[in-house]
Amino acid sequence: MPVYRTSSEEETIALGEHLARQLPRKQVVLLIGQLGAGKTTLAKGIVTGLGAATPDEVSSPTFTLIHEYGSEGRVYHVDLYRLDEPRELATLGLEDLFDREAVVLVEWGERFRQLLPPERTEICIGMTTGEEREIKVQRIGRGSATEMCVTEPRP
Ligand SMILES: Nc1ncnc2c1ncn2[C@@H]1O[C@H](COP(=O)(O)OP(=O)(O)OP(=O)(O)O)[C@@H](O)[C@H]1O
Numbered sequence: 001m002p003v004y005r006t007s008s009e010e011e012t013i014a015l016g017e018h019l020a021r022q023l024p025r026k027q028v029v030l031l032i033g034q035l036g037a038g039k040t041t042l043a044k045g046i047v048t049g050l051g052a053a054t055p056d057e058v059s060s061p062t063f064t065l066i067h068e069y070g071s072e073g074r075v076y077h078v079d080l081y082r083l084d085e086p087r088e089l090a091t092l093g094l095e096d097l098f099d100r101e102a103v104v105l106v107e108w109g110e111r112f113r114q115l116l117p118p119e120r121t122e123i124c125i126g127m128t129t130g131e132e133r134e135i136k137v138q139r140i141g142r143g144s145a146t147e148m149c150v151t152e153p154r155p
């Protein structure tokens with residue numbers, strides 16, 4: 001499992017651009033980490049690396065729940081922080097997004113793992129001190145362990 005370390009917001013964006021090049025065109029990517037860990041920051045880099053927007057154009061979908069980037073809808077950025085129940089997911093139409101040939105970045109999605117595609121990428125962002133972040137990337141497949149990182153309960 002690749003483990004990266006960054007020590008600034010800019011480095012995390014640059015890492016996201018690097019990781020974007022390794023992603024399949026169709027992939028669900030869970031971004032896991034506590035409040036302020038850098039999930040949206042990493043998403044800025046991934047969206048940029050996929051050529052769908054610039055970092056400044058990527059904002060947190062906390063209230064809108066889903067943002068779409070790229071002329072062909074190649075990247076979706078979803079934030080499930082505000083959802084409480086799995087049945088609320090059905091109203092979002094996420095399954096339709098998962099079926100598309102697109103990268104779907106999901107913050108706070110680890111609480112709904114049973115509703116996610118079994119084949120996906122999970123990226124865990126751990127906060128240590130100051131601006132240091134430890135970022136682990138794991139490709140999850142059918143039947144493999146999915147508990148890759150210790151996830152904090154949503155505050
Ligand atoms: N190494 C780093 N990588 C990313 N962000 C960093 C880093 N060091 C400091 N920061 C700061 O941490 C914050 C990360 O915010 P961001 O919105 O990306 O977090 P988040 O995980 O999406 O939070 P939320 O759960 O609220 O959506 C920013 O204010 C950023 O400037």
Ligand SMILES: [Mg+2]
Pocket residue numbers: 039040041060079107
């Ligand atoms: Mg965020």
